[in-house]
Amino acid sequence: MKSSPQIYLFFAILFTLGGITNSTAQTSFKLVDSKENTSVIIDESEPKVVHIAAEMLNDDVFKITGKQLGTTTTTNTTSTAILAGTLGTSSFINDLVAAKKIDTTQLSGKWETYSIQLIENPTENIKQALVIVGSDRRATAYGLLEISRRIGVSPWEWWADVTPDKKEQLSLTITPQVYGEPSVKYRGIFLNDEDWGLQRWAALNFEPKTGDIGPKTYAKVFELLLRLRANTIWPAMHTCTKAFYHYPENKVVADDYAIVVGSSHAEPMLCNINAEWNHDTMGDYRYDTNAGEIKKLFKKRAKETADYEGIYTLGMRGEHDSPMIVGDDDTPSQVKLLEQVITDQREILKETKQDLAQVPQAFVPYKEVLHYYQNGLKLPEDVTLVWTDDNYGYLRQLSNPEEQKRSGGAGIYYHTSYWGRPHDYLWLNSTHPVLMWEELSKAYSFKAEDIWILNAGDIKPHEYNTELFMDMAWDMSKFETSAAVAKHQFDWAAREFGTTNATQIDALLDSFYQLALQRRPEFMAWSAVEPVTKSGETQLTQIHYGDEVSKRIDAYQTLIAEVEALKPTISANRKDAFFELVYYPVMGAAQLNQMWLYAYKNKHVATQGRASAAVYAQKSAESYDAIERLTRYFNDTIQDGKWQHIMNKAPRNLPVFSKPVVSLVNSQEPGVGLSLEGYKMEYNNETTNSFADVLPVFNAYTKSRYYIDVFLKGSEPQTWSATPAESWIELSTTSGKLSLENPEERVWVTINWNQVPQGTNKKEAPLGHDHQLIPPSYKVNSKIDFKTGTSEKTVGVSVFNPQFEALKNFNGFVEDKGFVVINAENPSAVQKGKEASWKVINRLGYSNSVMRAEPFTAASETTPEALLKNAPVLEYDFYTFNFGTVDVKVSALPTHAVYPGKGVRCAVSIDGATPQIIDFQTEGRSVSWKENVLKNRSVQSASQIVNKPGKHSLKVYMVDPGVMLDQIVIDLGGLKDAYAFPEETKN
Structure with missing residues (x-):
């Protein structure tokens, strides 16, 4: 849906001790004070979701103040009230409209649009009312929960234990305002790959009576969706979970919360093929040979969902998210058959829904289905095209100018969790928020504004990206640039953990996502899936460019230090939330990375016979144990076991989650070795006839620096010292003692460019043969002498320091x-x-x-x-x-x-x-x-x-x-x- 900029009037909120202050606020409204509490008035005729939202607001106020607002269906019992209702449904609201006390012209006929305004003497008994009017049932619920947001209740209050701050009084400052229409019509999540977290948690902990993800679990999911101003669910659909419609109450609960039920690309007509197709009684799941039985299932589902809001996925794929099986293995035949499937599905919908134009229908050109669509499949005009990413965050295709004219419009299905080739990422949320914004804003500019679905896996730990996704879907006009994402992340951190900590948390998360962008934690074993392969060799170099493995270790060590320093500064009521939303993801990613990075270090130094191989092996093992300890705390300790079984440290038990195999060093002759940047072998390795004894050339124009590793061989302690031949050669340290506890030291070599002599500079061009990388006449050569007991080693230092006139003011x-x-x-x-x-x-x-x-x-x-x-x-x-x-x-x-x-x-x-x-x-x-x-x-x-x-x-x-x-x-x-x-x- 197109958004209307003039009614996007969201304003900044400043939380104060007594309530909330708005910089443009006009009127104050007391929600809770020492004298009386405001009541929430809801007409009896309001849909169930409005009553649910009112109770949620009441519970939120109680959590903050310990006082109940109370809900009522009469206007005779209070002097101040929150009066909430749906336009055309609530008699209270209709009376106010008739009396011209409120203006609803911006609401009438709109989708999910609501207003909040303060009215004096709206009725005979009420002196002042905070009036919330919704254009439809969801809009009214969103309006009520907007008050929860403003009094300081996070959408993640329950799902991430963001316990509200306690206050004795609550007041709001109000400016009349309209919210909506949303930028995207249908906005929701797909519960997917739930086998290792959500399903086990629901079955074994939260909903043991059902033993599954059932109505009790879905009620909490739907509550979260309302708080996020979302409206759509694609239910969990793996074989470990019974089909959504297996439990009749599920669809009732969804309707109570006004949640629209859809289904994934592999679940046509709201049917869960994985769980609902029985080969023994129904035959093969093949439309070319068994269309009659398949249509029976489609008709059954269409009939039982006729009175509920739903989005029907058209088309067909095979079982277990596989390609559709057809008789003829050629694209034209497959396209023709898929067109027949869609025709038959729409005929079934006509039988139960009559007016197809009023029935949301989606076609998801995903995997081989995209190939069929690109090869001529004809899709009815009123069906929404739901484009997908490539499972790793990059959208495969969007609507061209002609497709953008289709009445059915377009949408997107996007992953922040995925099971499949080339490798899963099911454990942590590692999709960069700015990348997600870049792709979603691109999609929106191509008119993908009817359906947005996020594959959020088990919900946890996808909290932040889920909220960002929904906030963009609600109001894309607030996200015109990448700077808006940075602001959103900062504001999120400030809301959850206070403005004092927000800057540090924002920077911490920025580093976390930046490192994950370069390589997700789950990819650090250099293994693959489908088929699963063993861990491989890292592509990170340990010998060039400052040692990429060590750089990544250091980056994560910095994150560990920062998150540990933040931990004690978090207020007591947010400590669990901090662990769930920040600490566990950051520490989990850091420890999984270091588990593998230290293992790669171990293998590298073992080839040089370094005693430090044992230290790196130990550090790798400690990281493995840390992940186990962190996950156990998450599941067993937080909120007295509330989240038991929700977090699995090794989804699918892939090799990346296993303890790496490490190398041992056989007994060595006691001594000290050197290893220079730029060489795989150690210094003066005579067995290969290769003398690794000169550092890469230092360049005056790039201010190069390089390292020398001084390491212990054998087990006896050793001392060493280093003496530069020139004063302009500077070392990070010049001596030390090596032992099994401290078996190596990295010496950084830099140049004092104010002292180094200029190289020969008789000519500026030409410099000799093609690709003669450093002409000898431009170098200044020197050395560093290392002494270790009776042994002496000399490391060559070569400096490129010409003084070209052309480079004096060169800014390139x-x-x-x-x-x-x-x-x-x-x-x-x-x-x-x-x-x-x-x-x-x-x-x-x-x-x-x-x-x-x-x-x-x-x-x-x-x-x-x-x-x-x-x-x-x-x-x-x-x-x-x-x-x-x-x-x-x-x-x-x-x-x-x-x-x-x-x-x-x-x-x-x-x-x-x-x-x-x-x-x-x-x-x-x-x-x-x-x-x-x-x-x-x-x-x-x-x-x-x-x-x-x-x-x-x-x-x-x-x-x-x-x-x-x-x-x-x-x-x-x-x-x-x-x-x-x-x-x-x-x-």
């Missing part, structure tokens, strides 16, 4: 060790295009900012002439000391083309050469797609010529709007294998 990027690294958000110049321009999206990408070509409606520019004339351009100045054919590697987020005929492309050109197109699009579940979604990046390259040393210009042209550029490497032959690009080589 400089070659370092045979490559130039550029973060895309740092262009030297930006040129707008005819229709589009490059815009920064912050808090996303490996560099923490990406450049996106906008708007999405801009035309693609695919020819050199069109690129030069029309395309927006990013220009980067760079300087090389070498020349020749170079490889321009561009990293982008692995998004997909918005619809067939579009692409995910940019073009690159060095020094005015003809732009060469780079394409990031992947097909299906290809090997490159799998690699991309595991890394959240796609790297493609193009060859260019750098014809001489000196200054150059790289231009990046938009070919397709929407492409998101992250980083660029100009490789002159020196780039080493690593997981990520090296750090930016800014002058």
Whole structure:
């Protein structure tokens, strides 16, 4: 549904001791004071959901003040009241409209729109009333629960134990206001992959009488949805859970809470095939051979849901979320059969619902069904197209201009939890909020505004992203830029844990999501599923670019220290909430990462015979034990076992959750070894005839630094010392003692650039042969002497320190060790295009900012002439000391083309050469797609010529709007294998 900006008047709220103050507030309303309590008046004729919402509000007030508001159906018993009702249903509201005491012109005929206003003397007995009017039953319930929000009750009060602060009095300051219409008509969650958490928790703890996810559990889920202003559920559907309609009360509870019931892409006509199809009595689940039996099930479900709100998924897939089985294995036959399925389903709906235009119907082009749709499947005009992501957060397709005209409109189905290839992520919520915003806002701009469903797994621990998803669906106009997501996250932290802690929690979560974007915790074993494989070798380098494994260990160690420091500052009534919403996700991710990172460290140092192998093995084991301990606390201790069985530390028992196998070091001759950055083997490894005794070249223009590991061999304590030959060589430490308790030390080597002598500088160009990466005449050579007992070792130090006049005021990027690294958000110049321009999206990408070509409606520019004339351009100045054919590697987020005929492309050109197109699009579940979604990046390259040393210009042209550029490497032959690009080589 389209939103109406003039009625989106949400205002900032400042919580005070006595209640709530609004900066534009006009009138004060006392909810609870020492003299009397306000009553909530609801007409008897109101739908059940309105009465439920009133009781929820009453309970919320009681939790804060210990006093009951009380609910009543008469206006004869109170002097101040909350008067809530649905337009056209409530006699109280209708009387106020007739008396012209309230204006409802902005509500009449609207979907889920409500107003809140203060009225003096609305009736003979009531002196003052806070009047809540809803355009429909859900709107009235939302209005009542808006009061709960304003008095400080979190939507996660029950689901995450966000216990409200105690207050003796409550008052509100009110400005007349209208809320709605929502940006998206149907907004909800899909309970999925519930086997390891939600189902076990419900069956064994919360709802043991049912022994399943039943009406009691769904009532709590629906309560959460109302608090989040959501209205739709796709119920749990795995074989461990009985079908939603198996329990007759489920649909009654859903209707009581005014929740619309839909079903997933694999559950046609609200039927759960996994649980409801019986081969013995019903035959094969094949429409080409057994349509009669299948239609019987469809008719049964249509009949029993005729009087309830529902969204009917049309089409068909096979059992257990598999492809539909048909007789002829060719696309035209499959398309024809699927069209017949849809025709028959609509005929069944006509029998029970009559007017199909009033029956919400959805078609989900997911997996092979998308292939059928792309190959000519004809879909009725009034059916909503529900587009899906690729299971890893990137939308596969959206409505083209013609499809956007369809009366049925469009929607999206999006994952923050997934079971499947190339690897599950079922344990923690690790989808980056800004990525989710980027894809959802893109979908909304393509008119996907009728149905939004989030696969939120077990709900826990997807709390924050679920709320962000619903807030965007409610009012997308508040999320025009990525900065709005940052504000939302900060405001969420402030609401849950106070403004004092909000800045730290926001920064903590930002780091948590940034690390997960680079690789989710569940992917850290480098294993795969379908079929499940054993853990593999990490792609993180331990020998180049400052040691990526150690950098990631340090990053998570920082998060651990920060979250531990925050823990004691949290107020007593929010400590459980802090554990559930922040502490467990951050610590869980940190410990799972470190369990594997320390195991990778163990294997690496064991090959060099380091005694520290045992230390890393121990640290890996400690992280494994920490996860076990944290999860046990979550399940058994919080709220006296309220969440027992909800959290499983190893969904599906995949290899990533197992204790890693570690390496042991055999007895070594006592001594001290050295290992230098840039080498896999240790210093002076004569067995391979390779002398790893010189550090990589230090570059004056990038201020390089490198490490030397000093490590113990054997078990006897050893001492060591290091002496630089020159004063301009600086060491982080110059001596130490090694023992089994402290078996290695990392020495960082830096250069004092104010003291280092200048290299020979007779010429600036040319510098010699193609790809002669560091000309000898430009280096200053020295050394560091290490002494260990009677042993002496010398490490070579080579410094590149010419003083080129051209670089004195150069503000671009400089070659370092045979490559130039550029973060895309740092262009030297930006040129707008005819229709589009490059815009920064912050808090996303490996560099923490990406450049996106906008708007999405801009035309693609695919020819050199069109690129030069029309395309927006990013220009980067760079300087090389070498020349020749170079490889321009561009990293982008692995998004997909918005619809067939579009692409995910940019073009690159060095020094005015003809732009060469780079394409990031992947097909299906290809090997490159799998690699991309595991890394959240796609790297493609193009060859260019750098014809001489000196200054150059790289231009990046938009070919397709929407492409998101992250980083660029100009490789002159020196780039080493690593997981990520090296750090930016800014002058």
